[in-house]
Structure formats: C-alpha cells, structure tokens
Amino acid sequence: MEVLIIGAGDMSRGIGLRLVRGGHQVRIADRDPDQAADLAEDLGDSASGEGLDSAAGAEVVILAMPYEGNKEIAGLWADQLKGKIVVDICNPVDYDTLDGLVTPPGKSAADEIAEAAPGAKVVKAFNTTFSSRLANTGRLDVFIAGDDADARKQIASLCTDADLRPIDVGGRKHALALEAFQLLHMKVQGEIEGNWSTALTFAP
C-alpha cells in the first residue's frame, strides 16, 4: 500500500519504520522537504520524502503532527482528502497541565479532523503507542476507531503487517475514550517510572 505520512517527527519515524518493515511504500511529507528526505533515507529504499505538496496517489494518509497541525492540514487539504482513509494519531493534550484535553467537551480530535475534512474516512489510531516503542521491535496494541468499517479494516490490516495487534473498538464516538485514556497514560509516566516507553495493552 502507498501510505503518505504527514510530518517528519518521532511518531512518523516509528510508524514509518513499522510500515516499511511490513512491506509498504511510505512517503514522508513535511513543511521542510529536507527533513522529510532525511527521515525517508533512514527508513530505507521503499520510503521517499517530499514537501507538503499533495496527497495524490496515496491510499492512506496518516496525519502525524500535533493536534493543531493535523487540524490545519485536514482543512487545507479537505478537497483532496475526500474519499481517502485519513488516520489521525494525535493527542490533543493540554501540555501545560498534562491534566486535560484542549478539545471542546465531548469532542475528540478525530471528530474535529472529520469536521475539517468532510468526506474523508477518518480513523483514529496510533495515539496510544509511544514513538519509542514503535521504533523498536515487539508487538504493540493499536486501538482503532472510525465510522467507516472498511477503513478500520484496512488500517487493521496495515497494523498486522507491521507486527502490531490491531484492536478495532468501533465507531468514531470511541475516539474520545482513546484520547482521554492516553492523556492519563502520559500523565502518570513519572509516577510509574514509565520513561515514555510503556505500552497501553490488554494483557493476556
């Protein structure tokens, strides 16, 4: 599959590594094309870098920027995202307090993305996996929410290829639970000495 990842940060690196290992074509797009190219080079031959030019050709677009950036690009690219699977991975966390979300009450970042890009098949995924764990080997749970069942299935299939365990939790209304719980996961890192490398999981 051809996957376009927007943003060239740590999460893009982690997801990109997994997808490349899983046999997929990865395009990294960033405001800074050089940074995108650098990351793509690290990812390997089946990855390429580019500027924030176009989503054309990509079967899946992963918005891997912070909340505000994801919302902005969803709005700017609304036309070309129509009909595409758009994965929102962000956590709309209030980083001043690490004790709340910055989204309006009852709404998830995924809801906001879906509003900004009507007609896109918005899927929430990868918001509970820390980049350090993605960049390493080892199976991880990836929670998937979205209103388009086929889109959820396709992201689940990407996850399986990438040695991740997809957990399909259903409609987009559940994205808020994923975001609110991940806030807690982040908040307690000091308390549990997690070092930002713990994995949220349903353990056997």
Place this chain on the structure above:
Amino acid sequence: MEVLIIGAGDMSRGIGLRLVRGGHQVRIADRDPDQAADLAEDLGDSASGEGLDSAAGAEVVILAMPYEGNKEIAGLWADQLKGKIVVDICNPVDYDTLDGLVTPPGKSAADEIAEAAPGAKVVKAFNTTFSSRLANTGRLDVFIAGDDADARKQIASLCTDADLRPIDVGGRKHALALEAFQLLHMKVQGEIEGNWSTALTFAP
C-alpha cells in the same frame, strides 16, 4: 483497615480475597445476609458477612454492585457515608449494545455516586480489573481517580497491600476516561479472545 464491601458478587469476591490476603478486615454486606456470610466464609477468618444494615465502623466502603445498585445505596446511605472513603467500582455500561454508557453525556458513574452521597470522599477504582484476575494471584494495575488526594492515597495503599499496582490518575474528572475505556475493554473481548480475563495495563 476495616473495609465494608457492598454486594456479594464476583467482584466482591475478587477484591475481598485480595484485601484479606493483604491483612485487612473485610465485611461483606448484601441484601441477602446468607449470601454475604457464605462469601465471607470463603474469604477466611478476617472476613464477616452481614445484611445491608450500616456502614458504621468501616474506614472504607466499597460499592461493588452494578451501577444502579451503587447509585441507590449511595443515596439511601448518604448520611452515614459523609466523611467516609467510598469506592465506586462499577461500569455503567449499556449491556444491550456493549457500545455505550448509560450515564448522561460527560458524567461518570463516580460523579453520580458523589452527587447521591454529598460529603463522601468518592474514589473510582477497580473498574478496569476483571473479577477473574482479582481472584487469582498476580499483580494488576488499579486506576484510581477522586477529588480527595488523601482518600486516593489510602486506596493506593490498600492496593499495594493487596499485590496490586495503584495508578493514581488524579481528580474525579478522570473517572469518565476509566469507565469509557473499560467499556472498550469489555466490548473487544470476543475480538481479542480475551475470555474476560485480560488485564488493562501500562506494560513496561
């Protein structure tokens, strides 16, 4: 510590076993005093059974009934719960669909309990641990939310005694995230072949 557990079901058994092993005095109270006595006998010498008579003497009261039952007893016992630590363990899940909560939007069951029993130090805990895991040995994460910091600390201390890892997530406003995420944990049991014995955890 003297802990009064309301309800004589599987969760009461699991929590009771842990607390008895941890060296605490456990009172089981149920509408059916015989059922309470039977469970207490299973738990051991430091446990006793009684009817739904009174919370007097208990330092901690654990409401271990389903949502409606917890809300009802919180209201009926509002006067005697004043100033006490009251632990709400329930999941206000819509069991017809397993796809939503029955609480009003934006409110947790813990919020409702706190409204029903003003002045009680309401703590959300034990709602993400399946009874089967509590009844076995092995460390488990217990997520704790509540507005009274000292009450959270005391429940955390009980958990540590009971070979559980307390994770203090802060104020009661976070109880909704615990309930909404546990709904997902329940919902996907079939998908992940969890057999109602998986553990929600932040794994190292």
